[in-house]
Amino acid sequence: MSGVEIGEPVIVYGCWGCGICRYCADGSEGLCHKLTSPGLGRPGAMAEYMIVDSPRHLVPIGDLDPVKAASLTDAALTQYQAICSVLPKIRGGQTILVIGAGGLGHVAIQLLKQMTSARVVAFDLGDERLDFAKKNGADYVFESNEDSVAEVRKMTNDYGVDVVFDFVGADVTGNLAIKAIANEGSIVICGAGGGGAKNSYGFAVPLNVCISTSNWGRRSQLMEVVEMAKRGQLQIATKTYTMNQAEQAYQDLHDGKILGRGVVLPNA
Ligand SMILES: [Zn+2]
Structure with a gap:
């Protein structure tokens, strides 16, 4: 070699x-x-x-x-490619939502803070995970639910967020993403949850939204x-775990x- x-x-x-x-x-x-x-x-x-x-x-x-x-x-690498895929559309003064601040999401928050000037909002479940998101640079953290979507829409003068990265990819997170996104926004699904966002017609869902997938890099x-x-x-x-502890991991x-x-x- x-x-x-x-x-x-x-x-x-x-x-x-x-x-x-x-x-x-x-x-x-x-x-x-x-x-x-x-x-x-x-x-x-x-x-x-x-x-x-x-x-x-x-x-x-x-x-x-x-x-x-x-x-x-x-x-x-996975989050980096996902961010690069929408980076040309990210402008000053925007708000980005990260759903799921775990193994992928916590680094996505760091990358977004390095690569954009957007404010970063993180959704997850439980204080420990929300603290973790905050420590990794999220500007705002919320429990992942529809009340929080309402809060985020309020923060953006009801425009909604400009980009959503969904690191869960379940039906429930897909529908939160659709409810949170602004017209002309981008939703990037990285999670392997097998779910999706429901589409509709008219003002029931935001307009001209781009929904994309991203896999590795x-x-x-x-x-x-x-x-x-x-x-x-x-x-x-x-x-860290030893090899003998792999099953425990x-x-x-x-x-x-x-x-x-x-x-x-x-x-x-
Ligand atoms: Zn090939």
Whole structure:
């Protein structure tokens, strides 16, 4: 393998495309029809060692802490692409709503504060998660419900928010997004909840809204978030587990006991 030095710290870009098609040529390997990913259909990284199919899927991290940097491959790249997809439409004086301030959402808040001048509102459930959103830079935090949508509409002189990032993707959050969005706003669905927002006609729903999906990100974008992390512009909250505790990590995730991301470490 060439392109990296032996012993060089790297992280692994998770979208392994064919390397040849038009998506791969553009760096968007996550869109490749032949996409596979470590841990999703082929051996993953929950082991002391892993085999990577090509040096192009390695991104050097320099002096970054590998434990903190590991999560950049998903928990920064995904939100970064989602934000970049609507960034040309974001202007001064706007308000952005982040639904779900967990493993993805808390970094989305940090990225939005770095990349835009918008005020950022976060929706989640429970004081602990709302405090977490606040600590990560949210200007306002609210319980995720329809009363809070009314508050946010009031804050925006009833225009509604300009962009919603839905990191849950359930029916309930999709409908909150539709109720919160302004005319000509953008809703980006990143969560895998399988839900959606109900459309209608006339003024029952906001007009000319763009609803899009966003999945993972490009190789070049992973390099960009690594660079941002090196500059101290984003920090992913992590809880670490040994390999023997991996099942516990999944249980904690299921039980909502991880604020941020769980990272399984090779056994020392
Ligand atoms: Zn391809």
